[in-house]
Amino acid sequence: MADAAVLPPARPPFNPWPAVIFVALIVLALLFLAPTAGVLLSSVKTTREIALGALWSIPAELYLGNYAEVLANPAVHRYLLNTVLVSAPATVASIALGALAGYVFAKLPFRGSNLLFLVIVSGMFFPPQVILIPLFRLFNAMNLIDTLWPLIVIHTAMGIPICTLLMRNFFATVPNALREAAILEGANEWQVLIRVALPLSLPALAVLATLQFTWIWNDFLWPLIFTQSDEKRTIMLGIVNLRGQYSVAWGVQGALSLIASLPTLVVFLFFQRYFIKGMTMGAVKG
Amino acid sequence: MARLVLEDVTKRFGAVIAVDAVDLQIEHGEFVVFVGPSGCGKSTMLRTISGLESVSAGRILIGDRDVTHVAPSRRGVAMVFQSYALFPHMTTAENIGFGLRLARVPKDEIARRVTDVAKTLQIEALLDRYPRQLSGGQRQRVAIGRSIIRDPEVFLFDEPLSNLDAALRVRMRLEIARLRDRLDATMVYVTHDQTEAMTLADRIVVFNQGHIEQIGAPVELYDAPANLFVAGFIGAPAMNFIPAEIEAGENGKANVRFGAVSLPIGREAAEGKVTFGVRPEHLSVAAESEHDFLGRVEIVEKLGAESLVYLQTGFSKAPITMRIPPELSVHAGEEIPVRVGRKRLHLFDAEGRVI
Numbered sequence: 174m175a176d177a178a179v180l181p182p183a184r185p186p187f188n189p190w191p192a193v194i195f196v197a198l199i200v201l202a203l204l205f206l207a208p209t210a211g212v213l214l215s216s217v218k219t220t221r222e223i224a225l226g227a228l229w230s231i232p233a234e235l236y237l238g239n240y241a242e243v244l245a246n247p248a249v250h251r252y253l254l255n256t257v258l259v260s261a262p263a264t265v266a267s268i269a270l271g272a273l274a275g276y277v278f279a280k281l282p283f284r285g286s287n288l289l290f291l292v293i294v295s296g297m298f299f300p301p302q303v304i305l306i307p308l309f310r311l312f313n314a315m316n317l318i319d320t321l322w323p324l325i326v327i328h329t330a331m332g333i334p335i336c337t338l339l340m341r342n343f344f345a346t347v348p349n350a351l352r353e354a355a356i357l358e359g360a361n362e363w364q365v366l367i368r369v370a371l372p373l374s375l376p377a378l379a380v381l382a383t384l385q386f387t388w389i390w391n392d393f394l395w396p397l398i399f400t401q402s403d404e405k406r407t408i409m410l411g412i413v414n415l416r417g418q419y420s421v422a423w424g425v426q427g428a429l430s431l432i433a434s435l436p437t438l439v440v441f442l443f444f445q446r447y448f449i450k451g452m453t454m455g456a457v458k459g
Numbered sequence: 460m461a462r463l464v465l466e467d468v469t470k471r472f473g474a475v476i477a478v479d480a481v482d483l484q485i486e487h488g489e490f491v492v493f494v495g496p497s498g499c500g501k502s503t504m505l506r507t508i509s510g511l512e513s514v515s516a517g518r519i520l521i522g523d524r525d526v527t528h529v530a531p532s533r534r535g536v537a538m539v540f541q542s543y544a545l546f547p548h549m550t551t552a553e554n555i556g557f558g559l560r561l562a563r564v565p566k567d568e569i570a571r572r573v574t575d576v577a578k579t580l581q582i583e584a585l586l587d588r589y590p591r592q593l594s595g596g597q598r599q600r601v602a603i604g605r606s607i608i609r610d611p612e613v614f615l616f617d618e619p620l621s622n623l624d625a626a627l628r629v630r631m632r633l634e635i636a637r638l639r640d641r642l643d644a645t646m647v648y649v650t651h652d653q654t655e656a657m658t659l660a661d662r663i664v665v666f667n668q669g670h671i672e673q674i675g676a677p678v679e680l681y682d683a684p685a686n687l688f689v690a691g692f693i694g695a696p697a698m699n700f701i702p703a704e705i706e707a708g709e710n711g712k713a714n715v716r717f718g719a720v721s722l723p724i725g726r727e728a729a730e731g732k733v734t735f736g737v738r739p740e741h742l743s744v745a746a747e748s749e750h751d752f753l754g755r756v757e758i759v760e761k762l763g764a765e766s767l768v769y770l771q772t773g774f775s776k777a778p779i780t781m782r783i784p785p786e787l788s789v790h791a792g793e794e795i796p797v798r799v800g801r802k803r804l805h806l807f808d809a810e811g812r813v814i
Contacts, residue, residue: 350544353511358558358605359532368557372548 216240216427223423239428243415249429251404252411256390257436259321259407263328264385268378270329271336276366278337279344280352290341296334301394309398323399324407328389336381343377344370379447387437408433461487461522461535461612461645463508468517470500470507477503479669480517485662487522490639490646492656494692495666501649504666505615508647509538522612532558537606538615541622543598545590545605551577552586555604576604579641596627603635607642616648620655632658653695657681665689682803687811690736696767696780698805699742703735703774705806705814715806718774720751724804728814736805739767742781743798744789750796754779759789770797 215223216239218232243249277283278290312323347370355365371378396407406414412429415422463485470478478500485491493501506512508519510531518527526534545554553560555576556569564572577583580600590598599619606614619635620628632655639646639659650656656663657677665672665680665688672692673685684690690698701717705728708714713728714721715735745751754770757778766785769778781797789795806814 348542348544350540350542351546354538354540354544354605355546355557356511357509357531357536357538358609359561364561369546 212427212430214427215423216431218424220422220424236424239422239424240432242425243428243432246415248403248414249408249411249432252406252408253433255321255405256407256409259324259328259396260386260389260436263325263332263389264382266325266329267332267336267385268340268381270333271338271381272340272366272371272374272378274333274337275340275342276344276362276370278341279347280349280365280370281362290337294334294338296331297338301331305394305398312399318399319401319405321400321405324392324395327395327399328385328392332385332389336385339377339381340374343374347373375447379444383441383444386440390433390437462520463613463645463647464518464520464523465504465508466518466520468504468507468519469515470503470512471515476669478507481669481671483664483671483674485645485647487645488643490648490659490661492660492663493647493649493666494651494653494656494663495672496692497651499666500669501664501666502617505538505617505647505649508613509536509615510534511538535612536615537609537611537613538617539599539602539606539619541618543590543602543622545598545601547590550587550589551582551593551601551604554590554601555608557605558609572608573604576608579607580604595623596631599623599631600634603638607638612644614642614644614646616646616650618650619648621650621652628652628655635659653693657693663693665692667692683813684736684805685813687734687736687807690805690807690813694738696739696782698736698738699775699779700777700807701735701737701775701779703733703806705730705733715804718752718772720774720799722751722799722801722804724806725801728806732809733814734807734811736807737799738803739780739782741800741803742779743800744781744783744787745796745798747796749798751799752797753794754797756789756791756793756795759791761785768795770795 211229214229214232217235217237219236219238222232222236274293278286308323308327309318312318317323351369351373352365355369360368391409392407393409396410400406400410403414408429412426412433415426415429463483465481465483468478468481469476481504493504495501503512507514510526510529514527518525520526521535546557549557552570552573556573559569559572573586574583577586580603582597582600582604585593585597585601590601593601602619616635620631623631635648636659648655648659660677662674663677663680664674667688673680673689675683680689680693684693684698687700691700703715703717705713705724706716706721707730708721708723712723712726713730714723715733716722717735752772752774754772757769757771760767760769763785766783766787766789768781768783768789770781772779779797783789808814
């Protein structure tokens with residue numbers, strides 16, 4: 174009889190799966206990063222170097238002329254401004270409306286509110302192509318084609334389902350006793366929302382702000398449909414526009430692509446610090 | 460003067476009647492405790508008084524003012540929640556001063572009053588902390604602070620101590636007792652903890668299935684329960700209930716009989732089946748010559764200050780509980796002679812009403 178205590182600890186059988194998954198993830202990560210790396214490399218090369226076919230090579234010297242050209246181009250300033258003018262109000266409006274609707278669905282349910290909630294959330298499943306032509310005719314009738322208004326309105330409306338869903342689910346985790354305590358202290362529903370529910374929902378707001386801003390900023394389809402003149406185009410169309418001016422300027426396009434993705438990165442970094450866990454800790458019980 | 464009057468108050472949730480035509484008058488400065496099993500309507504009653512729930516029928520008056528349809532914050536009530544309900548994103552000072560800020564009281568006055576309240580509750584050192592940085596007892600104090608700062612006429616406590624551990628609960632119970640002496644206000648307190656009810660209350664209101672079973676001073680409920688429900692609910696360990704019969708005794712007075720035992724009850728009573736109730740402390744281990752019945756000891760629980768003995772008897776399916784001094788040595792399996800104290804016998808008719 175062997176004494177169990179002196180036996181060496183049993184070695185678990187070799188499990189290959191973690192290694193396989195690890196390798197697969199690295200390959201996927203490289204595949205995802207490759208286009209960005211390609212764009213970054215192109216943006217610091219001269220057109221001549223790219224034309225010679227050295228797309229993936231490390232540039233002979235760091236050429237920043239593409240960036241200078243992009244930043245000096247007044248059309249690019251216009252694209253960036255237009256995109257901000259669409260993204261900022263649409264992000265704020267969709268979150269504000271989603272928060273209002275979400276609060277009602279979470280804290281002030283009424284007869285049929287669950288059904289209405291489902292109807293609103295199902296708005297997420299509409300492919301844009303289905304509503305594209307009716308919307309074009311609508312805004313055409315309103316004489317708003319080639320303005321930024323359709324973009325703001327559509328992005329706000331398209332953002333409401335996801336914002337309502339997220340805010341409702343977050344507000345549902347805010348204990349009812351907090352609302353009741355605030356009401357006993359003299360708060361009305363608006364004050365409960367502004368002073369209690371929203372401050373506790375900063376993580377949800379941060380997630381939504383990042384998501385919405387990124388989606389709207391990166392959108393290509395709606396500005397393509399509703400804007401025509403160069404003065405009204407957004408940055409994603411601008412990248413394409415830049416191609417046609419003289420030649421296929423890969424370097425310039427690469428530089429603009431990177432510049433165009435900076436704002437979303439900044440928004441993410443800014444809101445990242447609000448992704449705080451445990452904000453509601455200590456609200457109730459231990 | 461903040462008298463609280465409930466007139467025929469009913470609260471329905473769909474087909475369920477949570478509070479059923481409750482009439483109650485609570486005098487100014489009185490400390491009234493609502494007790495009852497879970498789902499008996501005591502918390503709903505409290506929430507109805509606060510205004511968080513509307514009434515389905517009836518009237519609520521606070522200080523002779525009909526507040527039945529008045530907004531919660533205008534009723535002059537403050538509530539302490541079971542979960543404390545502190546705002547997690549506000550410091551202690553901000554939590555306490557929240558109501559005053561909503562009422563647009565000047566900042567320096569808010570600061571002064573918050574400091575006053577904090578002094579009263581000995582939480583001055585915690586004013587800059589967030590709820591997550593406070594212990595359970597400290598959070599409870601902050602919650603109480605938030606309720607007293609607006610100087611309400613009626614305080615409502617919804618099981619405020621049930622989340623605290625046993626030792627802290629005893630301490631906070633004493634503090635609430637002190638608080639009620641200091642504040643000249645009417646207090647309504649909901650609990651399912653009998654000790655809290657017995658120690659804090661001027662009067663206890665026993666709820667069951669939405670209606671009031673009995674109202675009275677703690678000792679009154681203990682000594683003279685109006686029915687089986689109150690008799691069984693008030694007192695721990697609970698009163699023993701034994702199926703029995705009333706039969707004619709000497710001098711026209713009645714006896715109660717269960718098993719081979721027949722006890723004079725000292726008054727007249729109609730013959731028939733009854734439930735005989737006796738509290739554990741009114742049973743004692745007696746000399747062989749004086750005993751009323753023999754019981755086989757099933758379990759002995761030694762609690763230190765006293766021992767609880769559970770007896771098997773021929774006349775009751777449920778074990779009979781008795782309370783004995785700790786120095787009496789009793790062992791499981793032993794058969795002991797038991798005497799029933801003659802002074803506190805409770806008899807209930809078939810409907811559970813006291814006879």
